[in-house]
Amino acid sequence: MTDNLFQPFVLNETITLQNRVLMAPLTRCMADEELVPTQAMADYYARRAEAGLIISEAVIIRPDAQGYPNTPGLFTSAQIDGWRVVTDAVHHAGGKIFAQLWHTGRVAHPHFFKKSSSTQALAPSAIGVEGSVPRMRELTYQVPKAVTYDEITQLVADYSQAASNAIDAGFDGVEIHGANGYLIDQFLHYASNHRTDEYGQTPENMSRFALAVVDGISARIGSDRTALRVSPGAYFNMAGDNTDRAVFDYLLGELEQRNLAFLHIGIFDDAMEFDYLGGRASSYVRSVYSKTLVGVGSYSAESGSAAISNDKFDLLAIGRPFIANPDYVARVRAGEELVAYSDEMLASLV
Template sequence: MTANLFQTYVLNKTLSLKNRILMAPLTRCVADDELVPTQDMADYYGRRAEAGLIISEAVIIRPDGQGYPNTPGIFTPAQIDGWRTVTDAVHANAGKIFAQLWHTGRVAHPHFYQATGSQDVMAPSAVGIEGSVPRMRELTYQIPKAITVEEIAQLVSDYSQAAANAIDAGFDGVEIHGANGYLIDQFLHHDSNRRSDEYGQTPENMSRFALEVLDAIVARIGNDRTALRISPGAYFNMAGDSRDRAVFDYLIPEIEQRDLAFLHIGIFDDAMEFDYLGGRASSYVRSIYNKTLVGVGSFTAEAGSQAIADDKFDLLAIGRPFIANPDYVERVRDGKDLVEYSDEMLTSLV
């Protein structure tokens, strides 16, 4: 029933995957206090190298991008060295791994980068979200500062440098995190982007930052090693707006022209439907994007296999079941029962 998941898949002239099962990015908050990946993290990823591709947990591109405790960075030499231990472990087990590059934008908190002397939270506009930081409920979110054009240019440069750092650390490529209500996604939705300059109001302007980051990274490491995750449907730390459809109607064909390694849907449950997208986010993207698409969102192996057979997407990303089952690929291939995920599993790496 799942035979198509175990077919090799050629992404491009540079990269070929041994199967169509990807390990989705899963934030674990277990880097050390300097945001350096640990040996436990290397062992954790190494045990999951049977995936066709691992997409790492989200990796902070610079200090003010941090919004959760102990999330790893890739902006210091020690962090790069730590990630090299991880990538070595994956490659030793014949796996491939991309780094997911991340800035949380208005979801960041100065508590995490107070040593830099900055108290600013960066976002497209001075529009905050309510609530507090997960795992640190005493920290409530702040109203962000609207980023200046000069600061945007620096962010683009920092994304590019982070991509170069990832290749230096041994990653096979990068996935730009442009989804799930974080910085790049904040530029793409009217709820969080109230700008009136060249980065706001129109689909072209609201897409500008995402495309500038994309182009800078492609210029630095190549389109064959660059992927992107997007959330056309606003669902996490973001309110939907019917005008968002026009932004993604413009953006997605522009992405297709860049001939990336893949485009990845950002959604927790692909059964969610959005009126302004005419249904599921994955169905909407597939209708206007003709290159490699990664589906994700509470799929079983069987449901994901059927979706691939029905040409709904090309590759299947699996999240929490990979936490519970380091040998997920083997279990599915051999028809073995899966260990059921539970939240208690988040307290340690197995």
């Protein structure tokens, strides 16, 4: 029933995956106090190297990108060296791994900016989000500073540098985190982008920052090693707007002209439907984007395999079951029962 999951998949002339099962990015907050990956993290990822591709937990591109405790970075030499231990371990175990590059935007918090000159979170517009920092509930979100033109230019450069650092650290490529209500996604939705300059108001303008990051990274490391995650359906740290669809119609049309490694849906549960998308986020993206697409969001191996067979997407990303089952691929291939995920598993890297 799931045989198609275990077929090799050619992303491009550079990268062939050993199967169609990806390990989805899963924030674990287990880096050390300098945001350097640890040996425990290297062991954790190596145990999951049978995935066709591991997408790392989100990795912050610079100090003011941080919105959660102990999330790893890719902007110091120590962090690059720490990630090299991780990528070496994954490659030694026969796997491939992309780094997911992250700036949290308005859900960053100045509490974490100890090594930055920034004193405010950055966002497209000075529009805050309600709530508090996960795992640090005493820290409530603040109203962000609307980024200037020069700051946008610097952000694009910092994304590109982080991608170059990822290659130096031994990653096979990068996935740009443009989803789930974080910085890039904040430019793409009308609820969070009220700009009146060349980065706001129209689909072309609102897509400008995302495309600049994609193009900057592609120029630096190659489009064959560059992927993007997007959330056309607003559902996390973001309110939806019926006019959002026009932004993604334009953005996805532009991405269609670029030879990215893949596009990845950002959704926790792909059964969610959005009126302005005409249904599921994955169905909408598939209808307007013809290249390699990664589906995710509460799929089992069986339902994901069926979706691939029905051309809903090309690759299946699995999240929490990979936390509970380091040998997820082997278990599914053998038809063995999976260990059920529980939140207690987040307390350690197993």
